[in-house]
Amino acid sequence: MDLEIGQHREFQKKEWLATRIGWVLIALFLLAGLLGFLGPGPFSQTTATSDSGYVAVEFQRIGHNNADDNLTLDLSNETVTDGKVTVHLTGTWPESVDITGVSPQPSAEYAVPGGTAYEFEVLDGADVSASFAFRATGYGPLDATASVDGDSVDFTQFVLP
């Protein structure tokens, strides 16, 4: 008498194969996470610089939705006029993130077409390094342009769910 059992050897063989492939995919997923392809990490951290080199943005290429993130704007003292520098942040990025804090605090902040302008007061000869804390509220590629007096740098952050 045979055992009455819903054994299915063909399916089982496929399951073993699928499981092995799944383990490899999980290993690749973890590796991608470690290297920064899925969020903050060595690959993700990058700096975009304008042609003149006066405006630079340090940011994560890959961000997470609804997670705290940080972006740093480095402005050369060449961009400072009369002790002030004004940065325009425009594009889909400013529309799709909640900026929760800017350090140092801007002396003025106002809306401009397609984004927001931040004005910083600067001591003579000093470079500016402004840190923006934010939370992404959108998904997908978010494009931005940081411009100071026509000198601009474009960058794209990809936000994962």
Next chain:
Amino acid sequence: MDAVLRALAIYLILLLLFRLMGKRTMSQVTTFDFVLLLIVGEATQQALLGEDFSIVQAALVVATLIALSRFSDFLGWKFPTFGRVTESVPLVLVQDGKVLDDVLTKEHLTADEIMDAARETQGLERMDQIKWAVLEQSGTISVVPRENAAPKS
């Protein structure tokens, strides 16, 4: 809408991961496994609820998870192939006292684990007393003894 989609995504991710872990994973939950399960729950909680900790959000998430589980059971009943994909199939490990080594290798099982189940459930002493040993869908090993292999009193 967000809560339902979040619950659906987490359900599918957990289903995939637990299926990849194999049949035996949940049948033997050690203290450490239990702690890991708690951490898994903690890690998924935020993704399930997002920033919304309201009762409605929690109710939506729980209802979605239960509905998905029930729907999955229904589809498994209606379409056997779907059931095999989500819950796997039983697998013979021992046939007439003969251990199927290739199956044990694929499932990362040892003969000791089969004898463990044979002792616990049937009071058997040797492999040749086993007629059938089956790795069930639930991950447990069920043992059918030979007719003349009654346990010693």
